[in-house]
Amino acid sequence: MTWQKTYEQWKQFNGLDAQLKTQLDEMEQHPDVLEEAFYTDLTFGTGGMRGVLGPGTNRMNKYTVRKAVKGLAMYLLENVEGAKEKGVAVAYDSRYMSAEFALETAKVLGANGIRTYVYESLRPTPYLSFAVRHLGAAAGSMITASHNPPEYNGFKVYNADGGQTPPEQADEIIAHVNSIENELEIDVLDQKELEAQGLLKWVGSEVDEAYLHELKGIVKNQNVIDEQAEDLKIVFTPLHGTAYEPVLDGLKQLGFKRVYVVEEQAQPDPEFSTVESPNPEEHQAFEKAIEVGKDVDADLLIATDPDADRLGVAVKNEDGEYTVLTGNQLGTLMIDYLLSQTKPLPHDAQIIKTIVTTEMGRAVADSYGANTLETLTGFKFIGEKIREFEVNQNGSFVFGYEESYGYLIGDFVRDKDAVQAAMTACEMAAYWKSMGQTLYQALFTLYERHGYYLEGLQSMTLKGRDGIEKIQQIMNHFRELDAEKMGPFAIEAVEDYQSRTRTYASGESETIQLPDADVVKFQLSQDSWCCLRPSGTEPKIKCYFGVTSNSYQESEKRLAELKEAVVSQMNAIIESPTY
Template sequence: MAWKDDYQRWKEFKELDPDLRQQLDELSSNETRLEEAFYKPLTFGTGGMRGELGPGINRMNIYTIRKAAEGLAKYIENQGEEAKKQGVVVAHDSRHQSPEFSLEVAKVMGAHGIKTYLFTSLRPTPVLSFSVRHLGTAAGVVITASHNPPEYNGFKVYNEDGGQVPPAQAESIVEEVNAVDNELAIEIVEQSELEEKGLLQWMDDAVDEAYLSHLKSITLNPDVIQSQADDLKIVFTPLHGTAYQFVKEGLDQLGFHQVTIVEEQAKPDPEFSTVDSPNPEEHQAFTLAIEYGKKENADILIGTDPDADRLGVAVRGSDGEYTVLTGNQLGSLMLDYILANKTPLPDNGIMIKTIVTSELGRAVAAYYGVDTLDTLTGFKFIGEKILEFEKTGAHQFLFGYEESYGYLISDFARDKDAVQAAMMAAELAAYWKSKGKTLFDALDEIYQRHGYYLEDLHSITLKGISGTEQIEQMMADFREHPLEKAGDLKVQAVEDYATSERTYLADRSVETIDLPKSNVVKFLLEDDCWCCLRPSGTEPKIKFYFGVRGATREESEQRLEQVKDAVLKRVE
C-alpha cells in the first residue's frame, strides 16, 4: 500500500498545478484508478518514458517531466562543463500538453545552467535527431508518444550522436532520475529569466533548411524522377501530426509536384479525430487517403505517424483497389532498390535490421553481397551500431529498418525517419512506373527470386497492474514450457534474450547471443520460419511476431496460419 504515501504527498502539496489538483480530486473516490496512477514511477522502455496523461507518479504530467529532465540534467553535469556548454535541443509533437512539457524541460535545464534550444512549433522526431548533430548539443529531447492513443504523451531522450539513448546510457540517466526524492520539489527557472540569461534560445527555420538540404542527398535516380514526376500522382496524409511541412517541401524540391494532401488530416489535432488510431501500421488510418487516391487516380498513398518517424504506404493492385504494404514488404522494396542502384557498393557495406524483422531482408542483402546485422527491437540499437561502425570503420551503413514501419536511408539522422522514407517511397514508385510496373509487381519479383516470406503480428493489450502480471506470467510460461512444434513445423532452437542463450533442441547445445539482455523469447522453426514473444516497452501490450517462408504464396499462407494458431491457442 506504499502508493498511498505518494498519493498523500501529492494531495498535501499546496502548490500543485490547479488542473492536476482538479483531476486528483476527481480520482479520489476511485481507489483502483488512484493506485494505478501512483503504484510505480514511469520507467524508460524501448522508446524512453511514455504513459497516460494525468496526476500521479505513473502518469505524464509536468512533475514527471521535471523528474525525467532533472535526471538528464544531472547526467549531463556528470559529463563535465563542456557538455553543459553544448546544451540540449528540445522538440515536441502535436499532442496534448506537448508544448508545455517541452518548456518544462528548459526550465529544469536552466536551473542547472544548461542552455536549451527550443523549437517554436512542432517538429518531426527525425528533425530533432538531426538537430542534435547539426547544433552539436550534448543531448536532445522530443516530447511525443509517437502513434499511441490521444491520452498518452512521452519523453524521448537522444544522445550527443542524435540516436535514442542505448541501454548503458539509459541506465545512467535512470539512476539519476530514480535518485530524485521528490518530483514536486525540483528547482526550475521561469521562461522570462531563462531568456534574459541566454539559457533559452528559440529556434528559427535554419535547422529545417539544413535538414531539407540533406534530404536531397538520398536520391539515387534524379533522371527517373524528372521523367516521371509530372505523371506520378501521390496522396499524402500526416495523420494530424508533424510531417506536413517537411514531406511536402521535400517532395517538391525533388520535383514531385502531383501531390494531393488529405486535408482533413493535414492540421495538427491532439485528438486524432479522423482515425481510430494515428498509426500507419493500422490499415484503417488510410481510409481517407484511399478515398482521395481513388478520386485522384493516385499511384501511391503515403502516411506518417504523428511524430513522423514511421511511414506507411498503400499501392493500387491489378484489381484497382489500394492495399497497405507491411513494414517488412516496404523495407524489402527499399533495400532491394538501394542496393541495386547504389553503385559501386562498398566492400564493407552492411544492412541492419531487428530480430523481429523479416528474414527476406537478409536474403535481399546477401543477393547483392551485403552483410546483415540483427539488433534487438528498438531503433536505438540500429543508431548505436551506426555510430560504432563510424568510429571503427568496420562497416559502411547502407540501410536500416524494422518491421514496425521504421526506416533510415541516410545516417544524417540517427533514428527512423519517415520523411526520408517518404522521399524514397516516391522515388521507388517513379522508378517502377518508368518500367511499366507497380510496387506490387516489384515485390512479386523479389518473392520469386528469394521465396515467399510472409509475416504477421498479434498484440494483446493488458492494462493496469493485473495486466502487467498477466504478461509476466505468459513470458514465464513460454520459457518454462517452450514450444516443440508449431503446426507441422518443428522447433529447432529457442533464443532467450533475457539469458542471452540460444539452445538447440536436437542436442541441447547452447550458444551465446551477442546482444544486450532483453525480455524476449524467439523460437526458430524449420525452413526459415520463426515466432517471437516480446512485451512492448512503450504500451501495455504483449506482442507475438510470426515469420514464415515457402516456395509459393499458398504454402507460406498455410504455414503462417499454422504457426499463429499453434501459438495463440496456447495463449488462450
C-alpha cells in the first residue's frame, strides 16, 4: 500500500481519535509533512520504538502503540507459558501522552486476556525493570523517549528477566507487529472492564519499597558515608523527570544530610522548560545545578535524564570550576572504586562494557585482576550477559556501563539505572573526600597510573527519507574504504559487525563473536580507534573516537586529528548532491 492510500485509510476511519483527526486536517496543507508521517512504519531499534508524537504510521500515537502492544501480546501468547496470569508490568515517564499510552497498553493486553500491572503514577525506567522481576511478570513495557526532545515519546519492551528484549526476541515481536495489517482496527477493552475482570492491577509504593531495600545492598562502605554525611554537599536535579523521589529516598536511606535540589527542575514537565535538552550528557543541562552548586559550595552535582536511566556528574576542577565528567570518565572512576572496595573480589569478577566505551575501564579492571567483556551498543546486551553468568555460573557481575551515561551496579535491575549510579557516585565522592581528594583529582590519579585515555563523539542528525539515505551512504563509504591510514593513524584492522568480520591490514580475517549490527569500527595505531553506527532510535549517525597517550595534551591533539580525518569524510558525503 502506498503512503497516500494509508493516509486515506486514516482519514476515512470513523473512530479516529478527535485530537489526531484535527492534527491530520492541519497536515493536509503540508504534503511533505504528511508523507513523512505515513511513508513508513516506526521500527524497533536499540531502545525499542521511539518517534515524534502525532498522526501517522511513522508517528507515536495510540494506534501505533496499540499495534506494537498487539504484536507483543501475540508473541507472549505464543512463546511464554502462563503469560496471561503472569502479566505485563507497565511504567511511564513525564512526557506528553505517557500515561495515556500506558493505559492503551493495558487495554490491548486485556483484550487478549493478559493481565497488566500499571504503576499508579510516573516511575523511572529502572523501577520498571525491577517490577518485572519482582512481580514475576512475563514481560514489561516502559513508555518513555528517554532524553529526546519534548515532541517525542517511545515504547520500550522488556522480557521476563527485566532486560530490554535482545535481537532474537525483538525480531519475533516485530514479525508479529508487521503481520498486523491495520493498526486502526485492534481490539481493546475499556478501563472499567479491565478492572472488573482483574486484568488491570495498579502498582503502588510496595514495589518502590522493595526496590529501596535492594538499593541498600550496593553500598560498599557505609562507614565512609556516615563519616562524611554531614560534610559532603550534593546538588541534585531530576531535569523535570521521574527521579525526584527515588533519588532523594535513596540518599536519605544511605544517610546523606546535605542534599540540595534544583527546585526549578524538580517537578515533572513534559516541555523540559528550563533546558535546551533534558540530557545530562549535554553540559547545558547542568547550568541551573551549577548555580546552586556555587551558592552552597557543593562537592558534586548529579543530574538524571527524564526516565532516570542515565546519570551525569559534575565536580570541581583544578581551578575550582564545575566540570561535567564524561560517561567514560565516571564509569572508569566507578570501576576503580567498586573493585577496590569489593573484598574479597571474586576470582571471576566481570566488568561489562560496549564496543564504543573507553578502553581505560579495561585497563583499570586488569590492574585488579577483573575480566572485561564487550557487547554491542545497547544495555540489553549487558543484561543478556548478566543472565548468562547466572545460568552458566561462569562469572560474577560487578559493573556494567556504556559511554552514554548508563551504569548498573546491582543486578536486581537489568537496565541502566541512574538511581543506583547516583548512590554510588555520592558514596565514591564521600570516600575520596575522606582521602582529601575530589573526584576530579581521583580521575587524574587514574590517568597518571593507566594512561591518558580520551574519547569523543560526533553525532549528526539527518532527518527524513533523504537523511536515511545519506546515513546509509556514509556507512557504505566507510565499510568499503580502501585506505591504509585514518589521518595520521595507520589502520590496523577493520571490524564490520554487519558481516561479523574483522579484517587485519595483513589481509587475514576472523569472525567477530557478537551478533550482527550495522556498525563499522577501525582499530588504529597508537592504541586509537573510531567507530560509526546509525542510531537505533533517532535520525542520527554517530561516530565514536578513542585515543590514549602519556599526556593529556598529547591525547587532546590525537583526538582532534582523528576527529578531523573522519568527520571531513562524513561532511563531504552529506554535502555532495550526487554521492
